[in-house]
Amino acid sequence: MKRFILSTAFTLLAGAAIAGPQYVDETGFAASGYDVVAYFDLDQSAVGSAQPKGVAGKSAITSEYNGATFAFSSKANKKKFDANPAKYAPQFDGHCAYGVSKGGKVPGNPNLWRIVDDKLYLNITKNVVGFWEENIPGNITLADNNWVGIENNKASKSTIPNFSSSAPSK
Numbered sequence: 001m002k003r004f005i006l007s008t009a010f011t012l013l014a015g016a017a018i019a020g021p022q023y024v025d026e027t028g029f030a031a032s033g034y035d036v037v038a039y040f041d042l043d044q045s046a047v048g049s050a051q052p053k054g055v056a057g058k059s060a061i062t063s064e065y066n067g068a069t070f071a072f073s074s075k076a077n078k079k080k081f082d083a084n085p086a087k088y089a090p091q092f093d094g095h096c097a098y099g100v101s102k103g104g105k106v107p108g109n110p111n112l113w114r115i116v117d118d119k120l121y122l123n124i125t126k127n128v129v130g131f132w133e134e135n136i137p138g139n140i141t142l143a144d145n146n147w148v149g150i151e152n153n154k155a156s157k158s159t160i161p162n163f164s165s166s167a168p169s170k
Contacts, residue, residue: 021151022068023094023107030068031122033057033168034110036088037077039120047133050126054110059168065089071168088120092147096124098132101142105150116140 027033031054038055045051057071061078064070065085072078081088090108092100099106108122112129115121116136123129132139 021093022066022089023105024068025107027168028069029057029062029168030066030070030094031090031108031110033059033071035073035077036070036090036120037080038073039113039115040088040118044115047136051111051113054113057168062168066093068094087118090120090122092121092143093151094122096128097121097143098123098128098139100146100150101132101139103146103150105153 022030024030025032030036033056034054035057042052042055055073057073059071061072061075062069063072063078063082063085065081066089070081070085070089072081090113091097092105092108094108095105096108106124109124110122112123112126113120114123114132114136121132121140123132
């Protein structure tokens with residue numbers, strides 16, 4: 001039953017187009033304005049435990065990549081990103097990794113993250129994180145295989161459920 005509800009939710013959320021392939025919510029920033037480089041310096045929690053919250057970026061420290069504006073908490077993080085944006089940008093253009101493993105494109109929540117093999121993955125809700133964590137390597141394989149067929153599909157423009165953004169500060 002849970003999987004049916006998730007499947008229905010992913011189907012309903014897949015919708016209107018956005019400016020570029022990177023998921024951008026109403027903040028106007030990729031990853032809802034969170035500093036994608038900062039995740040690589042955070043202590044990652046064990047599977048089954050909540051991750052630390054992401055670090056909000058600043059609207060005065062930004063870079064453009066993949067059709068979107070990324071915000072950073074420091075000039076040092078911006079410099080790291082600019083040197084290798086593909087390393088730091090969330091996988092699947094910031095869409096929910098579990099959603100992509102199921103064949104859909106829905107928002108990724110910047111506070112529901114995990115770094116696996118030096119890549120940043122986001123998920124949409126705490127419940128979805130549970131499904132994702134049941135088989136992270138298998139879900140990554142499924143998502144990688146599905147991404148080829150859905151990458152150019154129109155992306156969801158929906159707000160992330162149960163998420164209050166810490167849009168970049170000035």
